[in-house]
Amino acid sequence: MQNITFQPGSLVSARGREWIVLPQSSDDTLHLRPLGATDDDATLIYLPIEPGPVGPATFPWPTAEQASNFAAGQLLRDALQLKLRTGAGPFRSFGNIAVEPRAYQLVPLLMALKQEVVRLLIADDVGIGKTIEAALIVRELLDRGEIIRMAVLCPPHLCEQWQRELKQRFHINAVVVRSTTANRLERGLPANQSVFEAYPFTVVSLDYIKSDRRRDEFQRACPECVIVDEAHTCTFSGQGKQKRYTLLKGLAEDTSRHMVLLTATPHSGDEEAFYNLLGLLHPEFRELKDIPSTSRKPLREQLANHFVQRRRPDIEEWQDRNVFPERLSAEITYKLTGDWGRLFDEVLDYARDLVERAEGKGLLQQRMSWWAALALLRCISSSPAAAVNALRTRLHGTAPTDNVDAVEVELTLEEAEERGRERVLDGVEDDLSTQDIEPGARTEDGARLTELIDRAESLAGPAKDPKLKKLIDHLKELTEAGFQPVVFCRYIATAHYVADNLRTVFRNHQVTPVTGQFTPAEREAAVEAMGEAEPRILVATDCLSEGINLQNLFTAVVHYDLSWNPTRHEQREGRVDRFGQKAREVRTTMLYGQDNPVDGAVLQVILRKAESIRKELGVLVPMPDDQGKLTQALVGAVLLRKGTTTARVPQLGLDFGDPELSIDTAWTSAREKAAKNRTLFAQRRLKPEDVLPEWQKTLAVLGGEADVERFIKRVAQQLGAPLEETAKGTATHWKLHASSLPAAVRERLEGEGLAGTLRIDFHQPPAPGTQFIHRTHPLVSVLADFLLETALDYASIEADTTLDAVARAGAIFTGAVETRTTVLLVRLRHQLTVSHRGQSRLLLCEETLTVGLEAGNESTPLEEASARALMTAEPARNMPPPLRDQHIQRALAQLPGIQPTLEELARARAQQLLEDHRRVRVASDARGEYRVTPSLPVDIMGVFVLIPA
Template sequence: MTARQRLWRIDQIHFDENQEFYYYSVSNVSGVPSNEVLFPSIESIKKSEIPPPAKDKLGSPRYQQLLLQALRLDLIYGTTSFISLQNSKVIPISYQMVPVLMALNMKKVRLLLADDVGLGKTVETGLILQELLGRKRINRVLFVTPANLREQWQTILRNFFGIDAVIMSRRNRRHLESELLVGGSPWGYYNFVITSVDYAKQLDVRSEIMQFNWDMVVMDEAHNIMMPHGGVDDVDNKNIKKSYLFARQLTEKYPHLLLLTATPHNGYKDSYTSLLKMVNPNIIEEVDTEIEIDKDLAINHVCQRRRHDVEQWIGDRYEKSPFPERDSDEIFITPSDQFHHTMEKLSKFANYVMNYVNKLTTEDNQRSYWTILHFFKRAISSPEALICSIDNRNDEIDKKLNEKHQAIENLTQFLSIEEAGQSVLDGAETDRISEEERDIRNDRIVLAQSMDLLSQEKGLLLEVQVEAEKLKKKDRKVDELINEIIPNLLKNSKKVILFTRYIDTLKYIHQNLKETIDSGSLRYKGMDLFYVHGQLPSQKRMEIYDDFLKNPAAILISTDCMAEGIDLQFSANQIINYELTWNPNRLEQRNGRVDRFGQPEPKVFIRTLIMKDTIEMDILELLVKKAQNIKEEYGFVPGFFGDPKDIIDRLTKRRKEKLKPQATLDSYLKLTPRIMDDLVSTFYNKENLEEILKDSFYGHNNIDLQEIEHRMQMSQEKIGSSATIFAFLKSSVQLYKGNLTQAKENEHIFEVQLPPEILHDLNVEVEGPIRVTQNMNLGATRKDVDALSLKNALIAGLIEKVKNEAFIEEKQFYGRTAAFTSTHAETVKAIYHLKIRYYINTDPPSITEEITTLGIDLFSEDILTEKSINQIISGEMNNAGKPDAFVLKHIAKALENTDLEIKFEDLANRRKQELINERTDLIQRLQEQGLTADLQGISDVKVVGTDLLTIAIIYPQGD
């Protein structure tokens, strides 16, 4: 339509309930997004139509075919089921479209995406965003993530979905504000903002965020923002968890919400249901202090699949599983004599501490026990980690000696029992302090109350340190890693990721590996070495990872900063766990970084190092193995149930019952089966497991994957596949006198060269050839290669250029008229391509459009069947080779047909009815599957416009 002296395309019709008036979201006629809105009640808006093709201008079949390709690729607001398939650079498999379908059936999209690790929740989120953005249902999105995932989200959104999001942090804010007018807020200016939960939950930041309108909120690793078990649920209570309060406020205010987590249930119903209440408060009802879940309602809001659910779904429908085979094994390291000497000295120190703290309060006793376990765990990790802990503790002792043993003020605020326990048990970070800081504070808990006790403790620590320094020279664990374990894995592939719990161990491994590589070892010839940890800025971490990603032969050493939410499958297929994490969920998170959907290699290799004759063996047998058995029985890896205080209470009680007064801590740390069984029952009790299974929504088998695949196929037919995009690229490059050649190093990479003036028109600035690929995995692993999609800048520019030039009569490449010969035409035919626009009476109303064809016999005026039209337009098109004047007479005749408008109207009405039937059938199928939310109006369709795009005259071959 025409308004403000410009042509616009209406994308969505809105109704303001408060002011009671309609307004339109619009874009320009070619579909370029705009922030403009039109107000029909107060400004002049007139219906406009695309003028018919020129009767006196003849184009060519080549130009017309290219124009129609461009128009179809640009038809982002069409009648297809899934428009996200070509608005992203991912090739999803059918199960990943299930949450997209769920979202499309909601007026307000409120979903908890709770698929297992490795199934692609980030991909599912990106596809949902593209569907809603393409359909003009959302415009502004706030992403709330853990701090270490901000750059990962930014990269994925940009590279795979063409969404440019800014990262908002205290450090970035000044830069973002410098690009705005004075007083402008980046929160209100940018449409896509990524921020960390720790930054955003602060009162001043939270208040500013809430001042602006967001259409959708996406919260990743949502288990971090759920209400703690037994925690405060009153937003006015000062003791409420800050991240939970922030999440509550966001989810209550803004319409669309996606919560992402692989572990939504921690075994406590109150915590789990706090997430369900965020997506829809009506799901939860409290009856006599009992929490009830309305599962019939919740099933529409929760998408939760285990890996084996998906594998069963896929079955024989694909040539191979989308998941790799896992080759996983534990490698048992026999400790050296020097290791035992070190542990003996550490036990002597530990027993000394436990003896004097037994005289203190129960709480201090418990806190110290966690500290002792912490020291043993770090000793098992590496001698360097133990030495660093000793340095930290002696530094604290020296402060006390110098200050006449003043105690740490408010020990609970310094490090609570729960935080000390989580440090040992590899639990989640708290709102208060990072994991690294939590470990350091655990080193520094010194409770000795006299100068003599402090001095003796320091002396014992120095004895341990002497032995640990000796161990560094005779460390069998690091020797086996470098001389056997890594070289054996390098026989499979030249990329390895090594995880360790501690930064100090990371630096120790890096130093030893670097010395080996620098020495010229043939085993490591050509290998590069990288490391990342949580104390590096997140941007720096991603830069290092990108270098590792593109390197063909390299080792990456990382702490768990790369183990949560970051997809590593394109960079490597081998993982080494340098020590056993005591949290099976964390171990699964690590392994799931490479053992996941999209892993290009058929097999992943995972090795976990275990120190024999240590507490690691007990943890492996009675915790990790137990978790694996639970996964086999229940289908999920459970979290730890029970808080650290409960665990330490039980362990302390068992210690008093089972151990003689003269027993050493060595025998204590070699936990008895009874103690470990008690620990297991605290972590994994049957009641908690049954609670999870009862409350969860595993399977989601009510949605038929065949229906999803049918709709995906229909979408591909209407908007084209990656092969369609490549064909368009090839034709466009030829048209503009460029070159498209296969790269020498890889058959899947193509190099595009275009004249400088064409690149200028496309607003593409490059040095050298543009490198593209249809292989999405290759596009993900190579920064110098861009995967082809509609979000590709080159493709988008070519579409716009072809449309503009092929539509304008004065341009060289006019494509709205053409003539060609066909072996499928016995008489002269006319083929018309039409764009039909529909009004869908949903709430709010929406507009959709499609391109379709009409064929008639030019002289008998009989209408061609769909089969005949398809045979003609899909066959070989040879230039008619007839004089322009001769062809133009036939074009004029085809355009002047007296019944042409009636034929167009009949076609539009026929297509409308087919659309209604298709949507009515869809509603029935979805109702059978239990998905009926917000479908009202999708089958109430009206034709609101029909535009003639192109006309072609077809002559019989040899005529």
């Protein structure tokens, strides 16, 4: 029985190979990772029954036989660096993510790491990257061992997007928990075990979890870290929102739970809701609502540590001016001419009749007639197809159908109001999947309706529909200028009508309609399939204004139907104009009827006012519309008294007098509140100089996009499969012919599902139809593994391998040095002990260093950047192999004398690592302790000698 205790980070020899001991090992059980591999390849050895001996191992030094050309030495350095998963930089997580965050996206992470328990409200503009910012925090807490479970709470239509982002970019495999998946996930679990205990990572629909029974179960089994997306939808009044708020308030009461709240509109015009949101961070922050301004300063300063809000212009100071494109906005108009204008006027008269005839009837009948009238105005303004569907659909609410005798469903007053707000106005923003169905407007006026339907049908097509003709003309301009447009419509029928007509005109374009008829997965698949086509036009309803990012495929947005909610316009445009858009210019266009009174009222009173406030304050301020009543009054002015702007809406029981004035007053109030809050909560923002050094240190340790690109191109060239550059439209990408690679590499790639010709890109966002190759992509791992095995163990490599691809030793004549210089590639391993909140964890950190030693001054290494630059030195002339081997042998003979210098370097790097971790993870109450111990001796991976030319 062995009595040796192996420390984490030490090397052992077992089963005929070398391994690194991992932190979770004990006296009896060793968790081991093969030398040069990742934690995914780890295995477990139970010492009492292990048949062979397990003993300490030392890393073998290079030999002259392992020499090759100098480029092969650079490949060894890149392979070592890109294989690191537990890098020794200030952040633990960056070796485990598949995205290279921009420096400004590190601000929330650094703010979070300053807190003992993370409580953060991230209120950045649409499209800046809140998902990445939140997931970075979670990944860092996971890799520091501070949490082991996590849940994302989000509106139902965002579940798949969160699941995909966590998996693809952060290697977190989460399950979606909603009514359609919960039974399957619960099947086979013990009776007393919750889904949230069985699955460590979950994405949970807010609508599923808010019911009393499920809420109680979730609160009992809730993970120690929660992200809440669209957090402002959990603090409004209303029964559904109230349940959501009750859920979050209960979760926040556990003071040890990490919570990250995300919203682009923290202040939605509802003061109570805004301070409820702040109260989730800390109960004291709710008091800011009532504290006199003279007494607020201490609490405001405390809040600044928990609240981050950046606008697009705020990003410019981060040396990131090219992150976002320039957005050029335009307006185009059409006129209600000829037969179409006459039909519009008759529909308007008919809608007015509907309302007038309902006077004196029951309240439900009055409200149904009111919503039917508004529906007709909305649908006739949208398209002939939407108007036909509205006129054909029973007033009492069957789904749109050609069967005019469809079964009626009698609605309650409350249901009628909810359906009207959803389908006639612009619905609620956290459930857009079913709100693009045309509302019903059919009454008992059989002959009159039949005539209106027939006339609407006869006016379809660009020859008689001036709105559609204007769209086609505008799309011709956009596509000829190279833009890929998305056309947003209000209703399903309009989207299909537009798409059908565009196909006849744009025959060489892929034209695809995507509406709420599709499931979220089908919508995603339909959009993704468009990546194969060039050029392309997407026609969508607002089901795509949230949930699916469009910046990889599209560069223009056309609002075919004006939204009556200004926030929706920003959401539509934010799908295309967002972080990751490669185009330097994005176009957005509003199309409206120059003489359409509905469009005119909405444009002047709602949309233009919203835009002027956004320009003035720099933030989007949602319209303060009391459940749509102001908008109803505004459109009611058009409906009830053509040519005037006053609206008495008896069915509402409200008299708005002049609705324009009422809306203007509400906007003014909202603007003043937003301006006050911008001032009140102006934060002491972290500046670039606070963040960029941490980012640059991390990139230096792990390597970034440029290092990955250089590595893959060089390896492919060395292994006989050089990359082929391909241009498609404006996008450039590369092809890798995997069939030309050595058999050992091909087999491993096939095991990862990578075979044949791979279309790849090295920068985010990748070109359509390509794979983004990041440092954690299987292609990088497979090639780096293969090179390291080739370098470390010739005997295990097949005969067809190109052995010159990688080298552990080399020597050249070069003009890059003035004195004989030895460059060592070394790997350092450190044990990092973290004591935090009463627990101690042992973590393993690794880094690859390039150490330059000039002859006669070996005790003082060159600066690391200078040494690394020497690895790219160009040979001045050929060096005969015997002379090369002689220089290498001489350098190898000096290694024993250099060991003290290397060990001193390892201790200095351990101290630097300790300082890095203490600096970025400072708990608010100063609890938490770090210790770093270097694992010695230092591994010498490569020896390269540079001789002055």
